Amino acid sequence: MSRYGLSVWIIIIWILGSFVSQLLPLNISQVELEAILQGPTLEHWFGNDDLGRPVFDRLLSGSYTSCIVALTVICISVITGTVIGTLSAYLGGLFDQVVVRVIDIFLAFPGILLAIALAGIMGPGIDNVVIALSVVGWVGFARLARAQTLSVKHRDHVQAALVLGSRQRKIIFVHLIPLISAPILVEATFGVASVVIAEAGLSFLGLGVQAPDASWGSMIRDGTRYMLVAPHLVLAPGVALMVVVLAVNLAGDRLRDQLDVKANIKEGET
């Protein structure tokens, strides 16, 4: 664990904090007129927002929002993307061609714009954000899985399995997917970071969680109006967002370095 350092600890704190926060008695919608825009105090560590609600409680609740959205979207994207990509490469032919075209079209279109359009059509709400980001998110995994599958499907053990008469499903799930899982895992880690940013972006635009629920994006949006007088409203969620995304990206880099066999051999030689 120590070789991953701080970044993994931050991720663990983020995920644990998110789920534990659901068990805590948080005051995310407790309007307190006397405490409007109050700075940090001993009782309220990160101060109070424009309605006197404690920023710390809202930060934790926003953390849950971003965490649950990131994990759900990445799970859906990884599973659908990998299955579609692997199948496409393995089966080849017309199916492959159609899938490649679809992937190209999705990639040609800016992902976040598509998500905004979808969230706009389906109406604001956190479940629609999950759907919109998943619709955009599976493409990267499908492309990666397809490329990886193409490079391993001619290997000897796959040919051997074919000759031995293994069923296709067994070949895909036992002989192909485990081999391509390392790069997908790395991609998924980076995916978490981009989904966290995308969710914050959509909530910033008002397409994500609806008041009085909290999200880091909506907290930043609400805070910008008081940036001159109460910068803590923007700083708290902004720093939280940056720290989590940075930690996830760093952890992804470490993970890739570790899973990269060639690099490890080189390191061993020098």
Place this chain on the structure above:
Amino acid sequence: MHPHTECFRLLAANILILSIFVITACSSPQSSAVRFGLASAPISLDPRFATDATSSRINRLLYQRLVDFDEHFQPIPSLADWQLLSATVYRFQLRDHGRRFESGEQLTSVDVKATYEFILDPANASPHRGSLLNIARIDAIDDDNIDFHLHKADPLFPANLVIGIVPTNIVEQGEILTTRSMGSGPFRFVEWPSQDRLIIQRREDGQRVEFIHVQDATVRVLKLLRGEIDMLQNDLPRELVHYLEKKDAVSVEHLDGNNFSYLGFNQNDPALMDIRVRQAIAYAVDRKSIIRNLLGGRTVVANSILTPEHWAGLKSVPGYTYQPSRARELLLQAGFHHGHPLQLEYKTSSDPFRIRIATILQQQLARVGIKVKLRSFDWATFYGDIKSGRFQMYSLSWVGIKNPDIFRYVFHSQSIPPKGANRGRYSNPQVDRLIDAVEASVDIDHRTTLYRQIQQLLLQDLPYVPLWYEEHFIASNDNISGYQLVKDGNYDGLGSVVKAASTRLAEAQ
């Protein structure tokens, strides 16, 4: 490419773009024009069509009207004095002042007649027509005298003649002066180069005034501090006003206003039909605390549409105070309790400040057990829903109400939209009778008494829960002087504003 190197590149690109913005912003030219920051851009410069607050206020600078109001909102002569020839005939005599149009032509009674006849023609669909329907005929006697013949006697009739006078030739050509002006006011139109920038010029001394639309409140404050705008009026959260008050280079002045904020109810709703429910809401709202903590300044609790300073306003009434226990009691009597709570849908516009207030009201109503669902819409959808009665509860403001005939427009059972603004479908025969009686009466004292009775009755019956009159404030840089705030929040002070050549200006040149 590694995703995080991509991040850094993006960041670098952003910093580059930002610095370009900052550099261009720094080189913004100083000017001798008084630059006035606006939260919403004007829509129309034609007094026959302008209805939004910004347009109406700018219209006052460009055009002259027959009648104006004093501080008690009594009509006083502006372009013209008037006398009552008979119960239904008013004679207006044009004064010497303010009668030269921008073209140099003289404003005469013919122009007055043309302007009002244009508005009265239903084909022109002027939004001001409704307030002038009592006019039967307009006769221009000579250049300076004009008679208004009415269908029925109305001692308050002059208060309706507040529309800017447009030259006859413009009316005859059928031109709508949306993007230029041709008035006889203290200012003349210069240029409207973009939606966000309107330039006018004071006729007396050539002083230019630029109206600059900056939507975001924080940006408006920053522009004021940087000297990109010289002054701004209203439309800032109180916290930003405090922030400006602490700045040495900016002075802030406050004045109590007459913009009336209220909670409106749908009287066809089975729950809100019950007066006990409406009273419970009135007792559950802690207006004093909201004013103290959120609105501040000179905002005061309201009991009626008309302020106490208004000649027909309620002078001192107990009104409703914050009594949550009484609210719960009333709700219980109306049949609502823990097991069967009152549930309401509360519509508001998507303006962040309105949502902020709505959220606070939602929480205060929750304290007495009323479950409020907040729905916010863009202005057009919201206003459309309110006008067609698709709401349970909503909040809005009446801006700049001076004429007490507002009561017929808002509370008479015959004034349900599109005929009037009785959006809550309020119907109280007693109120109807009083409104009819007040219009039949010609004695001003008697009218005043009747108006006060109407307001007293409305306060008991609560078709609206009155909230507060929002204050006005002006924040200006030190080189600006001579601007006088007025209760109605108009921009007339620009007529006497002076901008001193700043030291920054000297340096820049």
